[in-house]
Each structure stands twice: as structure tokens, then as C-alpha cells.
Amino acid sequence: MGTAAGVTADRMRGVYLPGNRETVVRDDVPVPTPGPGQVLLRVGASTICGSDVRAIYREHLGTGPEGYNDVVAGHEPAGQVVAVGPGVQRLAVGSRVAVYHISGCGQCSECVKGYFISCTSPLRAAYGWQRDGGHADYLLAEENTCIELPDSLTFVDGACVACGFSTAYEALVRLGVSGRDSLLVTGLGPVGLAAGLLAKKLGADRVYGTDPAGERAALALELGAVDDVLSPDDLAGPGFRPVTAAVDCSGSAPGRRTALGALARWGRMAFVGEGGEISFDVSHDVIHRQITLIGSWVTSVGRMRELLERLDVWQLHPEVVVSDRFDLDQADTAYRLVDAGRSGKAALIPS
Incomplete structure (x- = not known):
């Protein structure tokens, strides 16, 4: 991709979870190119969820469409748009966003209501589970899963909202x-x-x-x-x-x-x-x-947008629950900490 839109390399780091309490950091993951309706984000923060630990890090519990598909982990990302694909209408290079962590078909009754989490189509894919997630330098995201961050909120705030706070x-x-x-x-x-x-x-x-x-x-x-x-x-x-x-x-x-x-x-x-x-x-x-x-299972895109607006009004920063921050290369330490179950939130912040 060269240096277009602020992307400085064609390879990036990505964290994978093979199970058995292991993490693998690869530094040769291709930086993706956004297609129709997609944006490329430079990841600003990607927090670790208890579900990542329970159902992927310790052992792969899901099967079939709910299974972990050996993709880049992390379903709680926030970042800045560095490239846009054809047909993107709402976001532009420079937009700061939090990512709703499920992409749905957009057509079933659950998607129409904004609850992509409950999408009934085989096209449903969760970031960090069935499609590449946020534990990386860059993330390919669907525009309809990206919600702009108010200026008062940080990328770590946005990552905390992507799943936990929502x-x-x-x-x-x-x-x-x-x-x-x-x-x-x-x-x-x-x-x-x-x-x-x-x-x-x-x-x-x-x-x-x-x-x-x-x-x-x-x-x-x-x-x-x-x-x-x-x-x-x-x-x-x-x-x-x-x-x-x-x-x-x-x-x-x-x-x-x-x-x-x-x-x-x-x-x-x-x-x-x-x-x-x-x-x-x-x-x-x-x-x-x-x-x-x-x-109550996760939330809808609309309610996540509502929460971000309320956090701005309330001047509440979700990042207060983050007790530990790590670079991607320290993913093993971060996951071990979360697995112990005694800390606050842990965030991976690409350097």
C-alpha cells in the first residue's frame, strides 16, 4: 500500500490465540486494503475482554459459525481512519471511531434493529473471532460498525465502550x-x-x-x-x-x-x-x-452511539477502569494478567 493515507508499511503485527493459554505475535501480517463500504483504521487501542480469555485464550469453546477462526484477536478496538474504500459515505480519513464488534448481514430482523450481535445469517462475523480484530497495528472495518468518538473521549475510552461499557x-x-x-x-x-x-x-x-x-x-x-x-x-x-x-x-x-x-x-x-x-x-x-x-447480550449499534454521546455529556471516561497498558509485543503478559482475574481492564496500545 506504500505510504498512501498515512499507511507506512505493507506488513503489520497481529496477535493470535491458539488456545492452551498461549499468545502468538506475528509481524508479517499483510496490511489489508479496504473494499466497498470498508475503512482501514490505525488502531489506537484494543482492550482485552473476559470472553476473549474464557472462550479463546484458555480453550477454543465455540464451534462452527461461533468458533475462533485463527484470525487476529481482539474485539474491542478503537482507532483512526487512514484509508476508505469505495462507497464509504459517513467517514473520512482522520475520523476517530470506536468499533461495534460484530459485522452482520444488515438484512435480518436483528440487524435492522441494530443488534448485529444477534444476526441470524451465516455472514455474521465477530472481529477477533471470525474476522481479523483489533490486536494489530491496523484493522479493516465495515463503515456501519464504526461510531465516531466525541472529541472528549480517547481511543482507550472508545475501546472500553466497544464491548464492556456498552x-x-x-x-x-x-x-x-x-x-x-x-x-x-x-x-x-x-x-x-x-x-x-x-x-x-x-x-x-x-x-x-x-x-x-x-x-x-x-x-x-x-x-x-x-x-x-x-x-x-x-x-x-x-x-x-x-x-x-x-x-x-x-x-x-x-x-x-x-x-x-x-x-x-x-x-x-x-x-x-x-x-x-x-x-x-x-x-x-x-x-x-x-x-x-x-x-442481556451486548448491545445495539444505536445504543452504543447513544452511550458515547452520554459519556461526553457526563464527562465520564471509561478508561478509568484500565489498570494496565501494554504494547502489542507484550500481549502474552497482558493476557496472563487478565486471566488471573484480579486486575482492572488491560489495554493493548500499538506503539
């Missing part, structure tokens, strides 16, 4: 969290931190959190994501006033049971954390208590 926001909006609510967040990893910070901006009266990792609990308090960190015993005790809403970000059966048990009658709960199972007495725990249970 996922938390979707759940809170679907729960209708407002100043009438007290909220419990189970699991204070990056998504749990996002849920607490956003709930505060939405007016939640009080936000409680719980997590077995003391480091994460301390970070949640330090960032102001929660007002109190309580143990499961505290939450089940006679002195605790049940909450009106809960978000489970733990993906664990104990975390989910804790959240469900802490709800008041007519309470609402969103399941966000992936994996695992839960069993409960449907009549006693849900029906007789008039509980509403919601499964």
Missing part, C-alpha cells in the same frame, strides 16, 4: 435503572465496574457490589463504582435492605444466586456474565416474589 449500559437501560433504584452488581471485573459507574450516572440511589477478589473490590470503591462492597453473607443477612435491581457480571452460579437472593419483591435482574449455570426454586425464588429476569 454491554453494561444495555443491561441497565433494559432494567430501567433510575433514581428510584438501589442496585447490586455481582462480579466487579471491568464490566461490573462499568455497570456501577453508569448506574451512578443514571441516578441509582445506591450501588452495592460483591466480588471474591479483594483487589477488584478495592478498585471498585476507589473508582466510586460502588458505595459499599458486601459479602454474600452480608447481602443475605437480616440487616440488609433488599435491592430493587441487580446485574450479574460474574458468570458464576454463586454470584447469580447471591444477586437473585438480594432482590426485593418485584425486583429485576439482568444476566450479563457469560458461561456457567444456575438452579433455583422457580416458584419460591421467582414467581411468588414477582421477579423479572432479563438475559
Whole structure:
């Protein structure tokens, strides 16, 4: 590609995840050329998601269309447009964007609603899973998955919104969290931190959190994501006033049971954390208590755009949850840190 549009090489670095807790950094990945409706981004930041660790880094859990296809990893990218393909109408060289991490067919009922995550077509492809993702110097992206960043937000902010903060926001909006609510967040990893910070901006009266990792609990308090960190015993005790809403970000059966048990009658709960199972007495725990249970999977392009606009108004920077930053060549260290489950968010920032 020469030096056109700010691209200085025809090869780039890319991080791959072969499984078995390994990372491979290749430095001979071809820099792609944007086709119709596509843009080439110079990656400004690409954060690591818990799903990357759970379902790709440790072992390849998905199969078929949900499987990892030996592509450049990373589904939480943000960057700057350096080249545009034919038919690109909204973006131009220099545009700063966050990337919604699924490209869909654009035609099915889910895509029409903006929920590319739920696209029912074989054409559906997730960045970092079925198509090259953001753990690289450059990323080829569909224009319709790119949302421009307000000037007040950084690339690291945008990367945090690409999945984690948007996922938390979707759940809170679907729960209708407002100043009438007290909220419990189970699991204070990056998504749990996002849920607490956003709930505060939405007016939640009080936000409680719980997590077995003391480091994460301390970070949640330090960032102001929660007002109190309580143990499961505290939450089940006679002195605790049940909450009106809960978000489970733990993906664990104990975390989910804790959240469900802490709800008041007519309470609402969103399941966000992936994996695992839960069993409960449907009549006693849900029906007789008039509980509403919601499964919330990522978000829509429209709601992600809405969140970026609100973050600008709120002057909230998602990058506050990023505890560690690494160059691409340090991907192995970054993934080991995230796998330990005790830090905040980790970001890969190409040098």
C-alpha cells in the first residue's frame, strides 16, 4: 500500500490465540486494503475482554459459525481512519471511531434493529473471532460498525465502550435503572465496574457490589463504582435492605444466586456474565416474589452511539477502569494478567 493515507508499511503485527493459554505475535501480517463500504483504521487501542480469555485464550469453546477462526484477536478496538474504500459515505480519513464488534448481514430482523450481535445469517462475523480484530497495528472495518468518538473521549475510552461499557449500559437501560433504584452488581471485573459507574450516572440511589477478589473490590470503591462492597453473607443477612435491581457480571452460579437472593419483591435482574449455570426454586425464588429476569447480550449499534454521546455529556471516561497498558509485543503478559482475574481492564496500545 506504500505510504498512501498515512499507511507506512505493507506488513503489520497481529496477535493470535491458539488456545492452551498461549499468545502468538506475528509481524508479517499483510496490511489489508479496504473494499466497498470498508475503512482501514490505525488502531489506537484494543482492550482485552473476559470472553476473549474464557472462550479463546484458555480453550477454543465455540464451534462452527461461533468458533475462533485463527484470525487476529481482539474485539474491542478503537482507532483512526487512514484509508476508505469505495462507497464509504459517513467517514473520512482522520475520523476517530470506536468499533461495534460484530459485522452482520444488515438484512435480518436483528440487524435492522441494530443488534448485529444477534444476526441470524451465516455472514455474521465477530472481529477477533471470525474476522481479523483489533490486536494489530491496523484493522479493516465495515463503515456501519464504526461510531465516531466525541472529541472528549480517547481511543482507550472508545475501546472500553466497544464491548464492556456498552454491554453494561444495555443491561441497565433494559432494567430501567433510575433514581428510584438501589442496585447490586455481582462480579466487579471491568464490566461490573462499568455497570456501577453508569448506574451512578443514571441516578441509582445506591450501588452495592460483591466480588471474591479483594483487589477488584478495592478498585471498585476507589473508582466510586460502588458505595459499599458486601459479602454474600452480608447481602443475605437480616440487616440488609433488599435491592430493587441487580446485574450479574460474574458468570458464576454463586454470584447469580447471591444477586437473585438480594432482590426485593418485584425486583429485576439482568444476566450479563457469560458461561456457567444456575438452579433455583422457580416458584419460591421467582414467581411468588414477582421477579423479572432479563438475559442481556451486548448491545445495539444505536445504543452504543447513544452511550458515547452520554459519556461526553457526563464527562465520564471509561478508561478509568484500565489498570494496565501494554504494547502489542507484550500481549502474552497482558493476557496472563487478565486471566488471573484480579486486575482492572488491560489495554493493548500499538506503539
